[in-house]
Amino acid sequence: MQCHNLTEQIDINKGARKLVLVGNPNVGKSLFFNALTGIYVDVSNFPGTTVDISSGRYNDMVVMDTPGVYGVSSFNDEERVARDVILYADVILNVVDALHIERDLFLTQQIIDMGKPVVVALNMMDEVRKNGIQIDVDELSHQLGVPVIPTTIIKGEGLEELKKALDHARVGNRIPIVMEHLPKVRSLVDEDSEALLVLEEDENILERHNISQTEGMREKIYEARRARVNQITDKVVQHTNKEASFSIKLGRWLLSPIVGFPVLAVVLWLTYKFVGEFIAQTVVEWTEEIIMGEYYYNFIVNLLEPLIGMDSFLGQFLIGEFGVLTMAPIYVFGLLLPLVVGFYFVLSIMEDSGYLPRVAVLTDRSLNSIGLNGRAIIPIILGFGCVTMATITTRVLGSKRERFIATALLGLTIPCSAQLGVIAGLIAPLGARMILMYVFVILLVFVLSGTILNKILPGKSTDLMIDLPPLRIPRPVNVLKKTYIKSKAFILEAGPLFVLGAAIITVLQYTGILDVISNAFAPITEGFLKLPKETAVAFIMGIIRRDFGAAGLNDMVSRGMLNPSQILIALIAITLFVPCIAAVMVIFKERTWKESLVIWLGSFVISFLTAGIVAQFII
Amino acid sequence: MTLDQASNGQRFQVVSIADRDISNQAIRLGIYKGAKLTCTGKLPGGPIIIQNKMQEIAIGRGLAKKIAIQVL
Numbered sequence: 001m002q003c004h005n006l007t008e009q010i011d012i013n014k015g016a017r018k019l020v021l022v023g024n025p026n027v028g029k030s031l032f033f034n035a036l037t038g039i040y041v042d043v044s045n046f047p048g049t050t051v052d053i054s055s056g057r058y059n060d061m062v063v064m065d066t067p068g069v070y071g072v073s074s075f076n077d078e079e080r081v082a083r084d085v086i087l088y089a090d091v092i093l094n095v096v097d098a099l100h101i102e103r104d105l106f107l108t109q110q111i112i113d114m115g116k117p118v119v120v121a122l123n124m125m126d127e128v129r130k131n132g133i134q135i136d137v138d139e140l141s142h143q144l145g146v147p148v149i150p151t152t153i154i155k156g157e158g159l160e161e162l163k164k165a166l167d168h169a170r171v172g173n174r175i176p177i178v179m180e181h182l183p184k185v186r187s188l189v190d191e192d193s194e195a196l197l198v199l200e201e202d203e204n205i206l207e208r209h210n211i212s213q214t215e216g217m218r219e220k221i222y223e224a225r226r227a228r229v230n231q232i233t234d235k236v237v238q239h240t241n242k243e244a245s246f247s248i249k250l251g252r253w254l255l256s257p258i259v260g261f262p263v264l265a266v267v268l269w270l271t272y273k274f275v276g277e278f279i280a281q282t283v284v285e286w287t288e289e290i291i292m293g294e295y296y297y298n299f300i301v302n303l304l305e306p307l308i309g310m311d312s313f314l315g316q317f318l319i320g321e322f323g324v325l326t327m328a329p330i331y332v333f334g335l336l337l338p339l340v341v342g343f344y345f346v347l348s349i350m351e352d353s354g355y356l357p358r359v360a361v362l363t364d365r366s367l368n369s370i371g372l373n374g375r376a377i378i379p380i381i382l383g384f385g386c387v388t389m390a391t392i393t394t395r396v397l398g399s400k401r402e403r404f405i406a407t408a409l410l411g412l413t414i415p416c417s418a419q420l421g422v423i424a425g426l427i428a429p430l431g432a433r434m435i436l437m438y439v440f441v442i443l444l445v446f447v448l449s450g451t452i453l454n455k456i457l458p459g460k461s462t463d464l465m466i467d468l469p470p471l472r473i474p475r476p477v478n479v480l481k482k483t484y485i486k487s488k489a490f491i492l493e494a495g496p497l498f499v500l501g502a503a504i505i506t507v508l509q510y511t512g513i514l515d516v517i518s519n520a521f522a523p524i525t526e527g528f529l530k531l532p533k534e535t536a537v538a539f540i541m542g543i544i545r546r547d548f549g550a551a552g553l554n555d556m557v558s559r560g561m562l563n564p565s566q567i568l569i570a571l572i573a574i575t576l577f578v579p580c581i582a583a584v585m586v587i588f589k590e591r592t593w594k595e596s597l598v599i600w601l602g603s604f605v606i607s608f609l610t611a612g613i614v615a616q617f618i619i
Numbered sequence: 620m621t622l623d624q625a626s627n628g629q630r631f632q633v634v635s636i637a638d639r640d641i642s643n644q645a646i647r648l649g650i651y652k653g654a655k656l657t658c659t660g661k662l663p664g665g666p667i668i669i670q671n672k673m674q675e676i677a678i679g680r681g682l683a684k685k686i687a688i689q690v691l
Contacts, residue, residue: 070647099673106647131673219639222646239672251675255660255668361677365665373679374666464666464679465641467648 019061019166020085022111023095024104025068026354026469028123030054031153032095033065036163053085061091070103070467072110072197074204077395083202086111087193091169092118093162098128098135098150099470101237105144105229112144112172113225115192119169120148121162126155127470132240140236145172154475177224181217247471254358254471264362267355271346279342280421281428284335292334300325313510321555322505328498331551336494339421341487343385348482352474356381357466364464370450371405371457372397373464379406383414386490388583390414391590398462404595405453405461407587411579411599412606413446418494418547422554423571430564437614441572445610493582494545501544508540528612529573530619531566532556538574545580565618573611578603620690622667623683625658630691632656637685648676655691 019036023029037056054065066085067078074080086092092111096104101122111118120141128135141148147165151158174182178196185198189209197205201218253259301319309315318325350356356378364374376397383390387410394406415423427435454461508514514537518525521536529535534556542549553570556562562570578584578600588596625631633654636642645651649671659675660668666677678686 070644073643075644102672103647103649103674133673218643222643223651226646226649226651248673252660252668255662255677257663260662357677361662361666361668364677364679365662368679368681374677463641463682464677465645465648465682466677468668468675468677470673 016060016062017090018088019058019063019091019093020089021063021065021093021095022082022086022107023068024070024097024100024107025467027068027095027097027104028153029068029095030065032093032121032123032162033063035153035156035159037063053081064089069107071107072114073200073202076398080204083197083204086114086116087191087197089116091166092116093121093166094118095121095123098122098124099131099133101135102229102233103467105232106225108144109175109225109229110196112146113174113178113221114196115171115174117169117171118144118146119162119165120144120146121153121158122148122150123153125150125157126152131245134238134240136236136238140232143173143232143235146170175221175224175228177217177221181215184215185211251354251358251468251471254355255361255468260358260362264359267350275339275342275346275417276420276424277428279338280424283338283342284421284425287338288330288334292330296334297326297330316510317503317506320506322502322509324499324502324506327551328495328502331548332491332495332498335421335551336418336498336547337487337491339417340385340490341483343417344483344486344490345479347381347385348479348486349474350381352472352478352482354469354471357468360464360466361468368461369454370409370447371454371461372402372450373462375464375466376402376406379410380414383410383416384420385417385486386493387411387414387416387579388493388586389486389490391579391583391586394590399459401457401459402461404457404591405450407591407595408453408599408602409446409450411583411587412449412576412603413442415575416547416580418545419550419575422547422550423575426550426554426557426567427571430567434564434568437618438568438571438575441610441614442575445576445606449606494580497545497581498548501541501548504544505537505541514540524608524612528615529569529608530615531570532561534561535570538570539577542574542577543581545582546574546577547580549574549577568618569611569615572614573607576603576607576610578607620688621684622658622669622678622686622688623680625661625667625688625690627658627661629658630655631658631688632691634687634689637687638682641682641685649674650676650678650686 021029021033033054033056036058056063064085066082069079069082072079072083072086074083094108094111096108108120122135122137137148137150147168147170149158149162149165151162153159178199181199182192182195186192186195188211189195189198194205194209198209198211199217200221201216254263304319308318310319317323321327360374360377363377367374367376378396379390379393382393390410391407394403397403397406427438505514517540518533518536522533525531525533525535538549538552538556541552553574557567579587584600587599633650633652633656635652636645642651650656654671657670658667659670664680666679667683668675668677
């Protein structure tokens with residue numbers, strides 16, 4: 001995973017002026033970044049899918065993108081990241097969604113109050129026209145005291161004017177309450193921008209400058225700023241009473257219980273059909289078994305076998321059963337890659353269309369009962385793609401308590417796309433009864449552990465408050481680029497771990513340690529889980545990655561070592577098993593070591609306990 | 620009355636928001652004491668959808684109970 005330290009990403013000459021892009025979530029900020037720098041970045045429709053800062057160059061300036069925020073403060077991680085970039089910017093390009101101008105200008109006014117030279121790009125002018133709204137751009141510019149350029153960046157409209165305007169960025173009109181109080185605290189800090197945040201009681205900035213006494217002006221300033229923004233909006237915006245556009249009506253239908261839940265069910269079913277059936281079975285059969293399993297396998301074995309033989313250590317290590325040149329690439333490219341691409345493709349469509357926040361609204365009530373709010377559906381859905389990435393996005397959740405619950409549930413019960421693919425392939429032939437039992441058990445563990453954590457953890461969870469972006473038809477280019485970027489990141493992360501895993505297993509096998517371990521665990525595997533003792537090998541593989549473990553089961557099934565009931569039990573155990581090494585590393589980074597250890601060991605216990613209990617019933 | 624009691628399509632004015640931390644965040648989205656808003660949707664036992672000009676925001680049930688409103 002990329003690190004979030006901004007200073008490392010600001011490349012080369014320190015003297016270069018910093019042009020920082022600032023805006024609310026989903027205003028098209030990233031498209032401006034691309035247009036200026038020519039570099040593609042993630043265009044995200046959900047606040048919180050990334051807190052990475054992209055930087056590039058435009059003429060002699062360093063251009064930095066920031067996460068979408070509604071204001072500069074430290075309510076959450078994105079805001080803290082954005083704040084630190086904005087504080088030390090030389091010029092700010094503020095992208096405003098013209099359709100939501102009343103919301104967006106709050107941030108604009110705050111940046112102006114910081115005393116930074118600003119240019120405003122008034123974006124999405126096409127939607128403004130479509131909805132019968134008129135905006136007096138000259139008056140807006142006059143009121144704010146900074147250049148305002150109308151744009152529809154998606155079509156490239158206004159880009160040239162904007163580029164010219166960047167040379168004329170100006171410090172705008174600050175609100176009176178700021179003008180009055182700023183001089184009082186100015187000497188405590190190095191910059192005007194910091195002084196504003198001192199007035200606004202930003203705890204990080206106060207701490208950095210060792211300021212303990214504050215006047216407590218945040219509420220007053222926010223109120224004054226809100227009043228000023230409303231005043232400006234009333235002056236410059238005219239609504240003609242045109243009927244709500246189709247996209248707005250559709251957005252409402254998607255949130256009405258009668259339409260919303262059935263649509264959600266259909267979306268999930270289609271996703272399963274596409275990823276779980278089409279990709280996991282049809283496509284994978286072709287990529288894994290034919291392309292990689294036959295053509296590639298024959299090629300590499302024919303190439304290396306004459307040189308090193310099959311039975312030597314090197315032969316086993318490179319091209320044996322768990323060979324780093326056989327098993328690892330076959331699983332990574334034949335199995336993982338198609339699944340991950342399929343999953344991220346669907347997710348990108350959901351993100352870019354604005355559907356994801358609506359899923360959060362629909363699931364809010366159910367998630368409340370396990371101590372989460374609707375926002376948590378994002379990491380949970382992401383978890384089906386990659387638990388590691390999902391664990392990072394638990395940062396969007398409002399309290400430590402929620403982050404712990406979500407992380408624990410992700411680590412315990414959510415199988416990632418790669419694992420899900422193997423599981424789907426193994427369980428589908430067993431028939432509906434087995435599939436239902438599997439889903440029921442996993443769901444039960446999910447609900448029970450969530451409910452118990454919600455009961456025993458101290459504190460209170462936060463409530464949902466989420467901005468619903470308008471529904472938009474995703475741009476195919478963006479969807480594909482995003483799918484590409486995320487899939488590549490996934491493979492780069494999973495690939496080396498698979499190679500490492502394959503190497504470790506080969507060594508354990510060659511030295512006979514694997515048998516020793518298998519025998520040592522026989523009481524659990526054979527006695528309690530009622531599985532052949534060789535299954536222990538799959539679980540050892542599972543410690544490295546759960547999908548690697550599932551792949552081990554796949555191998556056993558193809559050799560006819562497990563009967564249908566045993567497959568079910570093994571799958572339950574491997575699903576609930578410890579998260580992969582990458583995810584565990586992220587968990588340890590994000591949570592305290594005590595919490596992390598509880599999650600990791602808890603997964604072991606719950607996994608074997610659940611599978612064992614099921615085994616007592618069905619075998 | 621509180622926001623969770625608002626009915627679909629009702630126009631109302633915010634009287635107060637009990638939680639200070641929340642009110643500091645809500646003001647940026649256009650939800651603040653005195654704001655005139657419309658309830659455009661309600662999920663049974665779940666969030667309330669409110670509209671402010673072209674902007675729609677979903678508010679969890681628990682939070683809606685902390686927002687006092689007055690029907691217009």
